[in-house]
Amino acid sequence: MKPASKSLWKKSVSGRVMVSILVSATLLGTTAACATKSGTDDAAVGVTDDVIRLGLLSDLTGPFKAPAEQQNLGIQLYWDQKNADGGACGRQVELVTRDHGYDPQRAIALAGELNDSVLAYQISVGSPTSMAIRAELEENEIMAIAMSWSPDLGESPSLVVPGTYFGAEMVDALDYLIEEGRVAAGDKVGHIYFQGDFGEPALEGLTYAGEQNDIAVEAVQIDPSITDLTAQVAELRKKGVSAIFLNAAPPQLASVAGLSEAQGLDVPIVASMGGYAPQLLDTNIAATLEERVLVVGSVTAYGADEPAAVAVRDLYAKSGSKVPPSQMVVLGYAISAVMDAAMEKACADSELSRDSLWKVFHGDFQIDTQGATVPLDYSTPGVSPSSQVIVLRPDKSVPGGLEVVEKDYAGPTVAKFLDR
Incomplete structure (x- = not known):
């Protein structure tokens, strides 16, 4: 950086x-x-x-x-x-x-x-x-x-x-899934992202963390106007990804969560904070969000x-x-x-x-x-200004729709990423 x-x-x-x-x-x-x-x-x-x-x-x-x-x-x-x-x-x-x-x-x-x-x-x-x-x-x-x-x-x-920063955030997010045993060396992960300084720095961080951990990143750039991600989810399923990372908006998260469930792609979905809204828990994908989605960012619940x-x-x-x-x-x-x-x-x-x-x-x-x-x-x-993230999980039963899974998490890769 x-x-x-x-x-x-x-x-x-x-x-x-x-x-x-x-x-x-x-x-x-x-x-x-x-x-x-x-x-x-x-x-x-x-x-x-x-x-x-x-x-x-x-x-x-x-x-x-x-x-x-x-x-x-x-x-x-x-x-x-x-x-x-x-x-x-x-x-x-x-x-x-x-x-x-x-x-x-x-x-x-x-x-x-x-x-x-x-x-x-x-x-x-x-x-x-x-x-x-x-x-x-x-x-x-x-x-x-x-x-x-x-x-x-x-x-x-x-x-x-x-x-x-978004790049370091995604480095920590991948390290967290590795430590939790959800992703391992040799796996592939998907990344759905907006073009620009929201998605592109995140892709840079995720790609770096993937290279450091022998994990391939299948990147899918989308326009914010696209809210039906049927083709994109199908392609990631075909490629056998073990997780999906998302740097997009709540409509895209809703589409990915619903379609991955329908297509049998039962993998973790990790969204940057800007990609989640508690109002999604009032839709028919609430159970999927609570079971498979994590939200990472710099702010607590x-x-x-x-x-x-x-x-x-x-x-x-x-x-x-x-x-x-x-x-x-x-x-x-x-x-x-x-x-x-x-x-x-x-x-x-x-x-x-x-x-x-x-x-x-x-x-x-x-x-x-x-x-x-x-x-x-x-x-x-x-x-x-930080190398840490707060990991949260959607939960309809708590005020604000998120509960803290882990606070102030910094994985083993983020220091190397920031020191490049």
Whole structure:
């Protein structure tokens, strides 16, 4: 995995500071002490004596409407509680939401509007939309947490990836199946994936792990518009695959699960987090999902026992929200805690501004999200902030539709993959 160029990182290298943060206090709803100075720096865009403005570039009308709504709910739950406890850096946090509908050109226009009024972006949904605004973010040294685990985004000094890159994720996924005895040397596995920085980095990781373990990967690239995978599943069955990996969307997972059952292809199906939705458990393939599907990603289940998940469930119950609970709500809460911790450190060290926030994210910055995500370490620019994944299983009986099978798993191959 290539690190960002020196030109992109020249400011972060010259201004590197030591920052080691545990965000357990913020995740449990308490307010960390934060030094503030009288007056407001004119350069502190999005910051006044009383308010911090954070932008939300979301997809509320496009293909990721459902998960975006759930992520935004988690963000709102976090900051409502934080504001009730006194706010961040002695200020109330105001969220400014805009809908790009997953349209990169629309994202550019909206960012052009918001860049003059927000300190940073609490969330930027989608790889193509985040990449579209990348140049302007870097030019203005604005930080944004991107809702994607693409290594391409991780190469930007402005974009924060909240977990393990897609390639490393698939390396761990294959190692996990090997350790569980579901796949062995000499086997073949299938990989159904979208073109682009969701599926292609995942294929790279899966192929590498396969080569290291004498396992062949039968790759099948599909267009997102294809939701009937009859031919693709039949071909993988003909080739005798021992497992199917999926970097696609919930409709494709539904098709693969139903068709593999109908065709007698009784093998494990491993989906990246973006490929699963708990609503699938309300369909006629629920039993197949519970029996044969695993979901891998960087975020824990909504119903998990981790302190962060417990806090999310408590806030959700009090909110009366009608948005379906899911791990995406936990994700929104977790990325808010990450931004909160960074802002608290920035204003403790100096006046809160884009410059001080930039220095925090480009310092020696490790984060414990109290189990909401895998451990995160942003100390090495352009490198996956984690090498671990959380392995989950669909379960209709638990809130959010997923239960944790194994947390913070890193197989024996992932370190070699990341060190290439």
